[in-house]
Amino acid sequence: MTHQLNEELEQTLADGDFYFEALGDGRYRSSWHSQGAWNPHEQHMAPASGILAYALENFQPRADMRIARISYEIHGLIHAGEFEISTRMVRPGRTIELIEAEMTAKGRTSIVARAWRVIQSDTSAVAGIEDKEIPGPDACSVRDISEKWPGGYIKSIEMRANDELRPGRGFAWLRTPYALVDTGDATALSSLVGMIDTANGVVPRVDPGEGTWIYPNVDLQIHMYRMPVGEWLGLDVQQSFGTDGIGLTSTVLHDETGPFGRAEQILTVRSR
Template sequence: MTHQLAEELDKILAKGDFYFESLGEGRYRSSWHAQGAWNEHEQHMGPASGILAYALENFEPRDDMRIARLSFEIHGLIHAGEFEITTRMIRPGRTIELVEAEMTAKGRTSIVARAWRVITGDSSAVAGIEDAKIPGPEECEVQKISERWPGGYIRSIELRSNDDWRPGRGIAWLRTDYALVDALDASDMARLVGMIDTANGVAPRVEPNEGTWIYPNLDLQIHMYRQPAGSWLGLDVQQSYGADGIGLTSTVLHDESGPFGRAEQILTVRSR
């Protein structure tokens, strides 16, 4: 560790400017910045998915592979405080691998995540992306999202959007000044994944502060046709509700270079 990195780490630990503190051997403790929006005693799925992506990326890594798909199944309350992540290889392979990480707290499973890792190669001769670019963060204005949503995580992010917004459809750019892990070794991919779940609250069909409906997601599925980079995450969101209590939030994912993938979240839509 360099002297500069050590000084930066000391400052972050002193301020608590991180979402998770590493306790060693796969154990972590969430900070207030990871607090959820639906329940003050739980973690927000955003940072929780980021720390699982971090664990998956660092499990038996290979330089010739990258994560192409991440799936997160939410089994129940994502308890705040201490938790453990256990990771295992499900399907080893020369060109494709399937890896699983399980988050447990208070003796119960909170989230099970799986990642398909795929061998990389030069496909520039046939490369092409059909998803359209969106206005960049410099073209959007800061929004006070904490006035619409509660919780420590929401307060930890900066959100920008433009005037092209309506209930069920909109774009947003997110970034955070907080480290994903106190060790400061999280990749751009893991840090950006740690904000993707926010898509469910960017352009909701029903405002949360109206207090009449809730629409938490049961899962998060992420497909990445390009490796993301940088500190800004762009979300081009549309949200649909069926008439039988089930909804879907669908998002095209962007970094400052353009679109890099898609995310889907199935919702349980319930009247209070």
């Protein structure tokens, strides 16, 4: 059955050194590099959130504004293969704007993303960041995250982590050799956002290889007080499981120049 499923998927997925193939008119096709970890026939939320960020960035862009927050609501299975993204203005404004992107596949909504765009101005006189820096990727050890997690997306990323990495706490650096979109025009923002959801698997409280528990996230909230740059994404992660089936993965986001924001993921913790 699994072999038949993989053959069917192979006929519908793009093949190349990218996560998504642009088909025009807001349509895309995912590649094997986008494959999820929980189910072989779904996309991983990380690159899916990246392609939605790409759509939001390119929707009626304004040079005087930038995206400060993106909120993702996961409506259900993120189907692999072809899908469509539609964008709209929710709340126009002179200094703030709220925009929305919706991913649909097989006639159903997969993800809805909303972003606040905020006017930019010089606030260097009062600037200050309280999040602590972490050692850079060169100071960390190479880790094979695919030893714990399956899927094409996990195999596509390079991970380096601190030696003190443990269940529930630690930091890691990620990068990928693959372009977010085959058009090659994705910014550092969209490309790095396309790896943030990996945070939920960096310091898992329960080894996913045990097969006893699953803990997928139902959302992803990203706040950025600075625009990220470069190809490395740093994730300073802590993960908590409550006693009633709900967990939380909280992350300080870094690039090689320092912290740039935070991410939160609510988890549905379930026994198999």
